[in-house]
Amino acid sequence: MTTHTIAIIGGSGFVGSRLCSRLARDGHRLRVLTRRRDRHRDLLVLPTVEVLEGSPHDPAALDTLLAGCDVAINLVGILNEQGHDGSGFEQAHVELARRVIDACRRQGVQRLLHMSALGADAAHGASHYQRSKGRGEELALAAGDLHVTAFRPSVIFGPGDSFLRRFAGLLRLTPLLFPLACARARFQPVFVGDVAECFTRAIDDPRTYGNSYALCGPRSYTLLDLVRYTATVTGLRRRILPLPDWASRLQAEIFEWLPGKPFSRDNYLSTRHDNVCAAPFPPVFDITPTPLESVAPYYLGNAGERRRYERLRSGG
């Protein structure tokens, strides 16, 4: 197996940390760019990982990151912007994708893996998130002088996720009745370990050049199914009240103004179309996708289950 020097932009987050551990296991040298190095000390314990501080929006920081690398991975993405006009999404998903491509060209990095999202659609996406993700993906795949592969996962689950764990937290805060917006929206959650494995296997596989891969787990669920499941696994007995569409929209309009934007109009619009895959897991990766039920209890559940999961992960 060839080992590479790999630059990871957005490598300090949920998917990035998992991907770094996976790539480090294969002996690749990793260079991760983060805006706040002190927040990501966990990455420093991995062998062969160098964490650089800087903004990926700064071409000079990207040049420093990419110098001497032979692979670049762009994982940057946001679910909500600070403002309300779409410009934050444009900057994170489109402008940044362009800057990464330009920096790859300047630094002679030929291989680029680009993280998009299921539902990304430049022309027909219902939300700023989906349209900007779509434009970023189009830009990356149009860079014909580079070898580009794009990935379009449905919602990603695993230890540290911000989806099931967020609902677990909200369920804890809501003692009796839990009002749920967009309860009928469908998702096909994919395991973070499987996503990291696809990125890892794609690096040296020319069959993946120029392609975009939808990544989904083995089953699709409504949001109501997933929140009920989370309540069961965490032992929280709650009545979940699916909100009608008008109330879901109203909740989005109100929550958009709360600190941290727990839900926004853009999130609401992103659920207009089901977030599920039309085809089985891409055969090129030779992976059987992990069922949600075989992992989630160990990180959502009690401390004993979590310890068991850690033992399983470490092979002990």
Ligand SMILES: NC(=O)c1ccc[n+]([C@@H]2O[C@H](COP(=O)([O-])OP(=O)(O)OC[C@H]3O[C@@H](n4cnc5c(N)ncnc54)[C@H](OP(=O)(O)O)[C@@H]3O)[C@@H](O)[C@H]2O)c1
């Ligand atoms: N998680 C999911 O369910 C899911 C589903 C589909 C697609 N995706 C895509 O997968 C990618 C990784 O997701 P994740 O869940 O790992 O996200 P995450 O945990 O929020 O990590 C995002 C990373 O991007 C960087 N970042 C965030 N906002 C940025 C900004 N405005 N400018 C520059 N850098 C910024 C952060 O780096 P620093 O703060 O360290 O600088 C962080 O490392 C994203 O592109 C996301 O859209 C995720």
